[in-house]
Every structure is written in C-alpha cells, then in structure tokens.
Amino acid sequence: MKIISNPFELKEYLHANKSIGFQENQSIGFVPTMGALHEGHISLIKKAKEQNELVVVSIFLNPTQFLKGEDLDKYPKKEVADTKLCQLSGVDVLFFPNVNDIYTQDEVSVLAPKVRGFVLEGESRPGHFNGVLTVVMKLLNIVNPTRAYFGKKDAQQLNLISLMVKQFFMSVEIVAVDTVREKDGLALSSRNAFLTKEEREEALKIATSLRNATAMVMRGVLDSKEITSNMREILAPLHIFYVEILNRNFNQLSHVEIGNTIILVEVRVGTTRLLDNIWL
C-alpha cells in the first residue's frame, strides 16, 4: 500500500498509472474518510474493491465541517490502527494529507444549497455542509475517481454530495453503501467511542425507533405523523434534533412511499450527537 500526503503527488501518481500496472481505462474507487475507521468504513472499502481496479482511501479530519465549539479537538484519532486496517483491507493508495495540504488562507469554498443544506443536521449545525462539500469537491478533484463511496447513515450528506456532483457536472459516480450496525442494532459511528456504558444503552432507542417505524409501515401504517410521534415516544427523554420522513430527494412526505422513503433521526445522547436512518 502506497501512502501519500501531498495532493499534487497523489494526482501525479494516479496519472502516471502505467507505473503501477494500472491502465487508462481501468477504474478508481475512492473512499473519503475522517479516520477512526470501523466496520462501516471497511464495508465501503470492500464495495470499492469489488467494483474497481484500484482503491484509494483518504483520511482527513476536515476542520471546516466542524462548527466552533464542536468536537473537532476530541474527535477520535487512530492513525496507526487506521493505516493497518487499510492495509489489511487491500487498499492500494492511502491519501493522508495535512491540513495545510488541503487549505490555505482566504479560500474559495463551496456553499450548500440555501434550503436543503440548512435543514435537519444543517439546521442545528449551520455551515457544516459547506465544509463537507468543500472538502469533498477538493478530494474528488485530487483523486478523480470513477466511483466514490459514501455511507447511507449520513443520508443528508450523501444527498448533498450527489446534488453537487450533478449540478457541477462532475465525472464521478456516487455509490451509496448500506449502514453497518452492531448486533443490537446501533449504527456504527466513530462517535460511538464517546458513549459511556449507560449512554450506549440509551442510544439503542434510535435503532428501536427505526425498527418500530419499519414494523408500522409493514403493518400498513403509512401516515408520517403517526409514525414519527410513535418514534418520538420511543426516543424520549433523549434530546431530539429531528425525526423526519422524506423521499429520496429529501422532500417531506405526508405518507410513506415504499421504495422512495428515508426515515431520519438525529438525537443527542449525553453530549454526543448521533444520527441514523432507514431507507424503505
């Protein structure tokens, strides 16, 4: 596994693909991460390996997507373990840039859509998605992959990145990968490391609420209000940022449309923000 920190060196390396036995018409799969890798990331890498000849993973804890006072400084860092995991997963190139490789002063940036970028997680974290889109645009331009892999767990992020790629005519296919869960249903997240034992127990309410919503839909209950109020009961007394039933374009639905629905939850457990969703 090749490890590169300089964006221009990576661009050059991927361009000079013949030197690494990689042909012009072969495909590059790209998995951007913020490190603290877990099984969720591994499933993205596996998918990328299935679908492409070469797999590039980036590890970059992107400061611009954290608001002031958020957990940037305490976000888990596991450089050695992450590198090992990438190696074991068969990653070809690990891109591990420093902040100064990616950002300078007084920069051009990407602005999330005025509506869709500032609802749900964007409402409680205004500007968060500007940082996400800015870094993803940079990373996609550096790697120039055939396909890029994002988890469905961050559904709004996935939606906004897909919008950006379409609206900016970018030549990459965005691949959505299913959420990986613990046996008891908790969605994997690097932030789970912050949970105390008691908080982890509380956090199970998120998956329970989504499982319950799914069961209701299976029973024929499609009314969004009925489903979300049931979910809110299950989630209480956690602080709820939102419980929403949207179509795959992120427009509100008064009734679940099977095959075109995402039910999304974001709550705070202790001081940790956790989100999850289910695609029906």
Added chain:
Amino acid sequence: MKIISNPFELKEYLHANKSIGFQENQSIGFVPTMGALHEGHISLIKKAKEQNELVVVSIFLNPTQFLKGEDLDKYPKKEVADTKLCQLSGVDVLFFPNVNDIYTQDEVSVLAPKVRGFVLEGESRPGHFNGVLTVVMKLLNIVNPTRAYFGKKDAQQLNLISLMVKQFFMSVEIVAVDTVREKDGLALSSRNAFLTKEEREEALKIATSLRNATAMVMRGVLDSKEITSNMREILAPLHIFYVEILNRNFNQLSHVEIGNTIILVEVRVGTTRLLDNIWL
C-alpha cells in the same frame, strides 16, 4: 463548427473524441464568454487555437454574476453575429446552453474568498464573484479543457479563477491574455456599446490615467500614493470605484515592483461601469 446546447451532450461529444478525429492525448482550449463578442474575445480564441488541437467557446449570459438592479436584461445579445464570428475564427465547438441547462433550484454554489472576493469590484458588487466562480467551475467541469483563456482586463476575475483552480486542485491551465484596445487606447468591452459619443470621450480618461501611471514608473516614480493621486486627478470628475496598485497576488503595494504589479481602475461613465488595468 458544431453547436451544442446540452452540457451532457457536450461532455459526451468531447469524450467520444475519436469520432471527431481528436485523440486522447490532444489538447482542448476553452474560451468561456457571455457573448457580444469583440476583438478581445477573438484574441482569446486565436491564442487557444495556437496552443490546442481543439477549441471550444461557450456563450452563456450568466445571471448569477449580476446583482439585482444590474444590467443583466440590457446586456448586449448578438447570437447570430457571435455564431458567425466563432465560425470565422475557426472555433471547433460552440457551447450555447440555456439557463436551465446550467442552473436548477436550491443549488450548491461557489463562494468567493471572504477577503479577496469582496474588495475592489467585489466591494461595489458583493456576490458578483460568487456567480462568476460558480459558472466557471461548472463550465470547466463540463468541457474539461487542457487550457482555459481569460482576459487580463478582468484582472480580479482572472486572479480569483486562478485561486479556485489551485485551491480545488482542478486539472486545467489558466492562460491570461493581454487586453485588446481601440486605437485611442479604450479597452474593448461589451459594455462599451452602452456609451454615448460624449461618454466614450470621457472613458478615454481611463487609458490616459494608466498610460500616465506607466510613464511615471518609467521615470522612476514608484510610490503608489503619488501615482494613484495623479491618476485620480486625470479621472476626475468620473465616479471612481477604485484606483489600486497591487502585486500579482492582489496584495496592496506601497511601491510599484516592476514585474509584479497591476494598476487597476474602475469607474462609472454615465451609467456604465468600466474597468481597466495595466500589468507592469
């Protein structure tokens, strides 16, 4: 000359380059314009033809770079003459999209740098450069050229586009092309069409002030204040937006540095905003 209005069709067409006798390793030169083509644009196209195998010109009157109340509606439109001029200039592909081909609702956009995008022209037209950078990013992604050509007359635009390309690791070379002038020195601009005969006479003060500044520098006067106050005297009584002496990175200079200086002027003549500059 092929004329294409759909961005995806253009992308496809340029990708399927073999069908147009164009090889993978050959270069594409791109000249983005807002139409109302004049000799300034022709010089960009000529340069592009010199340096590339294939030349693409776009004509798109970009609404997002006009502020409310600005001259979007009365901006000169000359579709037939423009098309003819492109043909005569040997353009290979003319990209002529409609607004709906480029923009949808609630979009991701590009934000100019907080400082450098909101001084000079950006100060009197806040948000103007957001629109410029957004459309240029889109156009560059659609055409994916080897080189893109911009006039030095719009020096701040050129500077910000160069910054964007660098900061977003875009694979295109930005080529700066010298300003074309009328015999009496007036810099060519589509907006010159708005000038009455008297205003056109007044507008010559811009070139005179720049010529005078150059003469001062040649005489060894390098002090920025001395030069700009002399220029302001020449420009009076025109409304002056700014007279600035900057280095090529757009930082203010207290003294002219030969080989690294741009002297910039923007004034209003009648109701028409005119800008010009000289690179020393």
